[in-house]
Amino acid sequence: MHQSTPALRPRVLHLAQPVDGGVARVVTDLVRAQLAAGLHVSVACPRSELARRLRESGADVWHWRAGRAPGPALPAEVRGLARVVAAVRPGLVHAHSAKAGLAGRLAVRGRIPTVFQPHAWSFEAVGGATAALALRWERWATRWTARVVCVSEAERARGVRAGIRGRWSVIPNGVDLGRFAPGPTGAAGAAEAVGAIGAAGAVRAGLPQLDGIGPDAPLVVCVGRLCRQKGQDVLLTAWERVAARVPGARLVLVGDGPDGDALSARAPGSVLFAGAVADPVPWYRAADLVVLPSRWEGMALAPLEAMACARPVVVTDTGGARESLPPGAAAHCLVPPEDPGALAEALVGLLLDAPLRASLGALGHRHVKSTHDVRHTAERVAALYRELLSHQHVVPTEYREFIHS
The missing domain is CATH 3.40.50.2000 (Glycogen Phosphorylase B;)
Structure with missing residues (x-):
């Protein structure tokens, strides 16, 4: 009130x-x-x-x-x-x-x-x-x-x-740091962020859409309206390469929009559509990695929200994306727009490197707390x-x- x-x-x-x-x-x-x-x-x-x-x-x-x-x-x-x-x-x-x-x-x-x-x-x-x-x-x-x-x-x-x-x-x-935060792990600071990465599997049990996906399956989440701006079509092209190199990897598109039917028609079985959700926080916490492959933005909220939840992100270098990342993260987290090859390489690199994901998650968490409250x-x-x-x-x-x- x-x-x-x-x-x-x-x-x-x-x-x-x-x-x-x-x-x-x-x-x-x-x-x-x-x-x-x-x-x-x-x-x-x-x-x-x-x-x-x-x-x-x-x-x-x-x-x-x-x-x-x-x-x-x-x-x-x-x-x-x-x-x-x-x-x-x-x-x-x-x-x-x-x-x-x-x-x-x-x-x-x-x-x-x-x-x-x-x-x-x-x-x-x-x-x-x-x-x-x-x-x-x-x-x-x-x-x-x-x-x-x-x-x-x-x-x-x-x-x-x-x-x-x-x-x-x-x-x-x-972002609202009271709402967008790492899941409860009993730790604090950077240790909390690292623990949150490891706890992602436990969060998945509360998401019925993920039934049948094991707690250790590599999970990438994209939160955004299904439309040309957000670039999910580029992500699906990149995902073919990711799925071939990371066995068992799954991609979840969270959101709805005008391109939903077209994206669903071309998506392989390793891609799930969660639809519009009232609260994206459980999806951020369930993810190993959050991606937003936009064609244009001012400064997208989804990467900030994901980092507030201690999740590493991969974003396209458009609008304020570079400004939204913590110093030193761009080498791992930033790719050119409309480049599925570069996007795939960034996703594969992070999915195969759990310590790097944890480090970037902790770094992003501290960055959002200090600069994007x-x-x-x-x-x-x-x-x-x-x-x-x-x-x-x-x-x-x-x-x-x-x-x-």
Whole structure:
């Protein structure tokens, strides 16, 4: 339960679409932290599991009827958001991802300080004329954007190279270390992380999808939406080589998405599909190794969550992946995107080297604890809000206490 809300605090309105995956986790963690800090927090999003969770956390949730992608319904979606903004009367709007950033900035048009957080650039997700249109919009929309928040320096640099002349802040993603943690082993620190690697087999007994897979079978887990961005198709190509060189190895894809049927049709018997899960923590803890072969990212949450659970990771060198890894880990954990050969070599190398996996798991665990605690992320976002509110020509009386806190 969040703290009682002080009388003199600004109201923040978060806009969220999509309502699943990493965006949903970022919004959930940020909203909960802001409620605990005493802010008035409202959220506009479609009816979803995200809306339910946020309402239970104490946020003021407004139903926003909106599709995931732009389309003919966009004018009605913008009008719907404008009505929410008029009702909530926020001091600041924080729009998450391309669709919310599009509709939100059209609805607000800079009349209220607006933070836009792309969560990976929209023009990287599409091609041809659609990509050109998305880029043109992002360049133009900066006039209505008080600050663009990127989750990595790589994401910011990509925007700058694309000609987006925004006012930037880089605030890396964080994870809830109370939730994402090694399984109980009775140890602490690096020893806890090493013990967690050895305890993976015991965790598997609680996952019915793994029935028939022995506790010592090499297990690789990929957590992410089944879509082109996350690169599971590249992973399946690499997996043919991995399975041939690591007897008994199994791969589990955790998540659902538009590419699920196509991936399932080409997957060999050593690949399992767990579908969407409410809690990925048991899957991280059950894994010997976690992989995310994305084509593009801002800074993916899944590798941070896996490292928080003391699991070694293999990720593609895209977006903020390099920035998310602990110093010295890139040689073992980072591979080029869309290179199944390099991906296979990295997976095989780690699956055949248990001491190295344990060492990397411990290193990653310490790194996330020190640099990617979601509480630090929330503190930096709050500092940004104070800065933006203090720069208004006329600062409303009810915001002054927050600005100087």
